[in-house]
Amino acid sequence: MQNNTCFHCGDGCGNHTIRYQEKSFCCNGCKTVFEIFNENDLTCYYDLQSSPGAIPKEIEGKYDFLSQQNIIEKLTEFRSDSIEITTLYIPHIHCSSCIWILENLNKLNPKISDSQVNFGKKTVRVTYNPEATDLKSIVLLLSSIGYEPYISLDDFKSGKKHINRTLIYKLGVAGFGFGNIMFLSFPEYFEVNEFWLEQYKPLFRWLMFVLTVPVVFYSAQDYFISAYKGLKAKLLNIDVPIALGVSVLFIRSTIEIMLDLGSGFFDSLAGLVFFLLVGKFFQQKTYDFLSFERDYKSYFPIxxxxxxxxxxxxxxxxxxxxxxxxxxxxxxxxxxxxxxxxxxxxxxxxxxxxxxxxxxxxxxxxxxxxxxxxxxxxxxxxxxxxVEQSYLTQLWSNDVFNKNKEDGFTTITNNISKHFTIAILTIAAIATTFWLFTDASKALNVFTAVLIIACPCAIALSAPFTFGNLLRIFGKLKFYIKNACVIEQLAQINTIIFDKTGTITSNKNCNAEYDGESLSDSESLVLKNSLRGSNHPLSRTLYSILDEHNIISLDRFDEHIGKGIEAGHEDVNLRIGSASFVGNLENTSVLNTTVHISSNNVYKGKFTFYNSYRKGVSKLFNQLKEQFDLVILSGDNEGERENLKKLLPSKTKLIFNQKPEDKLEFIKYHQSEGAKVLMIGDGLNDAGALAQSDVGIAISEDVNVFSPACDAILDATKFKELYPYIKASKSAIKIIKWSFLLSFIYNIIGLYFAVTGHLAPVVAAILMPLSSISIVVFTTVCTNILGRRLK
Missing domain, CATH: 2.70.150.10 (Calcium-transporting ATPase, cytoplasmic transduction domain A)
Incomplete structure (x- = not known):
């Protein structure tokens, strides 16, 4: 007997089945998609999930407008002769096979160099060669394989999403079913014989069954899908106990009405799903609010x-x-x-x-x-x-160039809850076995109540809401953190390394004296314009001190990070930087912060700087000295050693003459010895050190030096508040642990009543979202108190 279900999309083929390679297809579109995958050795797409495709719609001529340059200009976020990048919203992304095929578009079209899926936002970011293909071809390819992008012609945006009301619909169906099932259950609850006539019992019970079916197979489907995918990946996720409880209730209730053993537990089942979704809705709305504040208000302080x-x-x-x-x-x-x-x-x-x-x-x-x-x-x-802040946020977190520091890092939630589901399933099995031999009528209720009451949703919510709220609070206080994981890593650091120039020193109120041969007007002109082009703190300071000059376009400019600048205009060639860089080896041992100048390979002189340290530096280091190993790691010479010894605690290590690669190796060595390193630098010379450290913080002071290597950006005016920020991160971990303890106490009490048979499944279903809501309220209130203390 032929299979009458489409191999690609899973829909029924009807009377017009198309056969190809002993497989059934509902239309030529699905057959064409299969042929494309087959020709490109991508048929393992179907191994990830059966029938995952969507029926391609008629698309001929639909996207001709994508040949217009003004529209392409609006839809692409980057364009050059050899590379174009666009982000497209794909509403149909829904499973692992979708992600797999969309991240393998280069196998379908070799002119596509890269494609990255954001599953949460249902977008795919495509990088391609515009000389060999175009945006229209990309969109047509996506549409032909069942992933048609949504493109709004009103505002030329490709990522504009429709509001997803799926959860609201599911909540509505569950609420409707729950209310009506409870209404139909009242006569049997009160045993009103005059009303509940014997001949109507089967009718009302089957009506309850009919109302329960959409609740289980539509409203609760996400729990089943999540549990199935977890089990398929050999993982026991938090939805396994819920799916198991719902299944047991539904099967037991159906058997009871079929064999006329009773009315079943349809009211408890519908109530369970309804209250689960209420909790989920509350969680989603609250977290969406936190995410909104972070996405649109956490601008970079550059x-x-x-x-x-x-x-x-x-x-x-x-x-x-x-x-x-x-x-x-x-x-x-x-x-x-x-x-x-x-x-x-x-x-x-x-x-x-x-x-x-x-x-x-x-x-x-x-x-x-x-x-x-x-x-x-x-x-x-x-x-x-x-400026589009969401774009800058995306750029900061782009995995294309950012080293993933989360590799090998186990979060507190994973650490505590990884064995939770196994423990609950074991307790449920033991309790059910006990009641089967003691009082079999209670066994089902006990099994279901245990699975529901011990749902680890509260544990799963603790960290996201605590860290999410703290990210928002930090952002308002001008401390901008890349993601929640950084807060957790910040709480674990035990060693803090500071750069000196531009980090603990301020570019403002800094003086410099010149010692050497006078510069000609043309040399002074080139010097001023050379410094104008540099972002090094000493360059910026010297630029602000020197007299005004005309603005010119330099013929040559090259900045050697950690060494100096080479610049030229007409017949003047300057070198500005360290003594060794400009070729004056006699001055390499001078114990001051200096900038040397040579013109056309002739040494001219030097500017000697007298550092101005940030307000509160001494107090900050004294706050930190009790808990952390403190290090000053500077590329400058030792001219400031004595001043720093007077300013900073005695146990602070002072290390000078460090090149950028030396700083990186210093951090790497101490990490190998077990240190958890926080590096604080200016983001320019310290990019390698910031990337190597467990947490890297770039100090921003009226400078647009953007370093994706850093994990956080701290406004220079808030430098003295660094200790309270670290302390708040540690307090956030304590809040999560307290919320875990509250959840644990709740679970122990709930499990006691569930195991002893004194807790009905529907009561457990009401208590479960209430526990989740209480955890959210607890973490939010505690983090808000933290925020008020920081202010």
Whole structure:
């Protein structure tokens, strides 16, 4: 007998079955998709989940509008001659096979270099070569295999999502079923013989069955799907006990009415699902609120230099950028917004966006995309849109370039709850076996009540709500953390390493004295414009001290991280940096913070800096000294050693003359000895050290130096508040542990009543979401108290 179900999409084939390779297909579209997969050796797509595809709709001519350049411009987030990137919203993403096929698009079209799925947002980020394919071809390919993107023509956005009301529909169905089943159960509850006539019992019981079917197979389907996928992956997730409890209640109740043994537990079953979904709805709404605040209010505390109509340079926050603003981008600065290049020679590194490290040269009039990093001196551009904070957040967390520090890190939730489900199933089995031999009528109720009352939802909610709320609070206090895992890692650190220049020292109120041969006007002009293009703290300080000069475009500019700058204009070539870098070996041992200058390979002189330390540095180090090993790891010479000894606690290690690679190796060695390292730097010279450390914090002070290597960004004005932030992270762990303890006490009490047969399943179903809600309230109130203390 032929299988009349479509092999690709799972729908019925009807009377028009199409046969191909001994498989049935409902239409030519599904057959074509199978042929595509078969030709490209991708048929293991069907091994991940049976019949996962959607029936492709008629798409011929539907996407012709994607050939228009103005629309392509709106839909792509990055464009160059060899790379284009677009993010498309795919409503049909729903399972592991969807993720697998969408992340293997390059096998269907070799011109696609990369595709990444965000399952939660149902989006796929596609990188492709525009010389070989185009956006229309990408969309047609996705549509042909059953993953048609949703594209809004009203505003040219490809990621605009419809509001997902699925949970509300399921909650409505469960509520409707629960209310009516309870109503039909009342006569039997009260045993009203005059009303509940014998001949109507079967009718009312089967009506309850009919009302229960959509509750179980529609409203509760997510629990079954999650449990099945967990078991398939050999994991016992938190939905296994729930699915098991619902199944037992439904099967037992159905058997009872079929054999006329009783009315079953349909009222308890519908109530269970309804109250489960109420708890889930509350959880979703609360967490969506927290996520909303984080996504749209946690802007980066980086500033950008705006040039006004009079040519004056002023620092503004990136979220204040408006269309038409003229912006100054220095060397190693991130371009925060799409713009048109006006002045300067641009060599843009788009590796943060594309993963490709090759720089791209741009000329006046060319478009520059947000996320690129200027690597060849100073440029000026005109903004053509305002900053999209969600895009910057995505850039910060992009796995293309970001080392995953979470590998090998076990979260507190996983640590505590990994054996929870096994323990509950064991207790349920033992209790049920006991009651089967003692009082078989109670066995089913005991089994179901144990599975429900001990649901680990409260444990699963503790960490997300605690960390989510703390992320929001930290953001308001100008401490911007990449994700919740960073808070947990921050709470475990035992060693704190500080860079010196630009970290514990301030670029403001810093003085410098020049000692050496006077610079000519042309040399002073090149010096000022060279410093204008650099983001190093000493360069920025010296730039602000020197007299004003005309703005020129340098012919040459090259910044050697940790060493100095080479720059030239016409016949003047300057080297600015350390004594060894400019070629003056006689001054390498001078015990001061200095910047040396040579012109056309002739040594000219040096600027000696007198550091201005941030307010509260001494107090901060004294707060930290009791709990942490403290280290100053500086690339400068030892000129400030005596001052630092007076300023900082005696046990602070002071290590100087460290190159960027030396800092990285220092951290790596101490980690191998068991240290949990927090590195605090300026984000420029310290990128490697920030990436190597367990937690890396970049200090931001009116500088648009964006370092994806860091895990957090701290506004320089909040530097002295570092200890309270670390202390709050540790307190967050305590809050989670207390919530675990409360959940444990609740489970012990609930299990006692469930095991002894004194707890009905429906009562357990009511108590379970209440326990989840109580945990959410507890963690939210506690973190808000933490926030008030921080303020």
């Amino acid at each position: 500033a950008i230099t705006k040039i006004d109509k009079n040519g004056n340079e002023n620092s503004i926050q990136v979220y204040d950028i408006k269309k038409g603003d003229r912006l100054l981008i220095r060397n190693e600065e991130l371009i925060p917004v799409d713009g048109i290049l006006i002045n300067g020679k641009a060599k843009i590194d788009y590796s943060f966006v594309t993963g490709e490290s090759q720089t791209v040269s741009k000329h006046s009039g060319d478009k520059l995309f947000a996320g690129g990093k200027q690597t060849a001196g100073v440029i000026e551009l005109e903004a053509i849109k305002s």
